[in-house]
Amino acid sequence: MKENNECAIVMKGISKEFKVLNRREGLKGSLLDLFSRDYKTVTAVDDISIEIPRGQIVGYLGPNGAGKSTTIKMMTGVLEPTRGELLVNGAVPYKNRAKNAEKIGVVFGQRSQLWWALPLTESFNILKDIYMIPDQEYKDMLEFYQSLVDIEPLLHKPVRQMSLGQRTLSDILAAFLHNPGIVFLDEPTIGLDVSMKSKIRTLIHALNQEKGTTVILTTHDMGDVDALCRRIVIIDHGKMLYDNDIEHLRRFFGSYRTLKLRLSGDKKAQLEKLTAEIPECSVGITEDEEWITVLVDEEKRKVMDVLSQIQNSYTVRDMQLEEISTEDVIRKIYEDADRENGAASEETEEGSESK
């Protein structure tokens, strides 16, 4: 299989099912559960096929419980797929967990993988030996790190004394230390301040450029996506909704405009009222909670028309008109998919949440 040499990851028709016990309520119920064989099958990942060439940064997106973590767990060899063919660096990860681990780096959520009590430099030393990194490569890597961020103050600090930002930074540096072919980053910027976010994005970008590392990035932060990813894959309810260039996505939603408004009064209440008043547009609040956003499809209704409707019942203090943002595009895709799936999908959502 020659093609695999160019692909870091190949997934063909991958599904993952979990058996979940149908739990009963109350004390009597939990006693009965002990002997119960009443399982239901929950499909966390449903027939996903992706090919990821080496050196690409892919944004792997989806709402909570969509199956992102499950996919990453399969790629890292923690879980065995129920069906389908999965190759990471040309090998089956579940069967070769340890071998696979040599060539990947993982930063999983906010869970630090460093030795909690040790200063970073000691953790690095242990990792150097675990991954058998040659002295010269190790030295070069640290120098390269130093050129990207000021690691000196981090090196002698025990991980438990670090701020969340410093810890995340350290975890990312640790994940790239053995120069792996693929790095999985699960929500690397969650909970960080703006300057730390941008520092981390710059770091990931530089490592990808310099070392040619393939990066699989799951995030809810569209800033991460805009800064790093050219390709995005979106899944929901375990199914793939979208896999293409981010530019293509923006073009696809080209007729959409985002109307940003600053109104007098309580935003939460306005959000609810506006959602009811203009059902054809999707209404939200920006991350910094400064603006109310109204996503308008110009093919259906003109922006000015919507604006004048709003002006009739609200005092508009400030407004901006923007091209559709990535965040809005993603939200739109989720919403459309939800509408299509309707009530039928609600059941699976419940089950896959905890997986």
Added chain:
Amino acid sequence: MTNSISKKRGLGFYLHIYRMIVIQDIKSKMSYRSDFIISTVGMIATNVTGFISFWILFRNFPSISGWGYYEMLFLYGFSLISLTPVQCLFDNNWSLRQNVFSGDFIKYYFRPINIFFYYQSEIFDVKGLGQLAFGIGTLVYAWAKLGIPVTVLAVVELVVFLITASLIMIALQNAAAATCFWINNSFYVLDLAYKFRDYAKYPITIFGPVFKFVFTFLIPIAFIAYYPSLVILRPDEIPVLTWLSPVIGLIFFGLSYKFWMLGVRKYNGTGS
């Protein structure tokens, strides 16, 4: 890009990594000085009170099931030593439940090394060393008082059976800890296994035939101190089974490891 040749990781590699982690762990523990002192004092107090209750018992009953004071003291010292490895090297088993429950356990999958090793290597409990010193003191004292000749054979037997006993205790704890991969409230299982070690300090003959069977074949705590001590103390009345105990120890350890790793394979982790 990455090295295509898979690197070999043998026993030497693991010993080296273990040494590195343990040295760092001890260093960082020493840096919390008051914590270190308090836990050392606590450990000494635990051992001293344990010994005092043992001593009071023997003031009232000069012999138990035909076992004299110094013989019992020997048994006591032997069990303390054999419990040291599980205390020092496998103490992280106590946190397994929280790690599995919270989903933090997933991080152990991401390194190219054995998961059981990686997990256990994280904690080295220094307090166990005090117990070791206490146990050795007790054992040597009892040995001298009993006037048993010190021969090369006796010492070799002692070491072999100490290792056997340690393996069985480790196996018990591994298996008990690994139940958390299947059941939520596994703390009680682990706590139970921990309490069993108290029984290891007494001659199995005091328990009656049912428990004698249970403690020999089902939960083999009789191998932790009783059967091995017989080899040194009463070489004439050793059950044949005793000579098998090193094998039994290895088998039990192997099984507990398999069971632990079965849990690892079964683990799904929580969402993040």
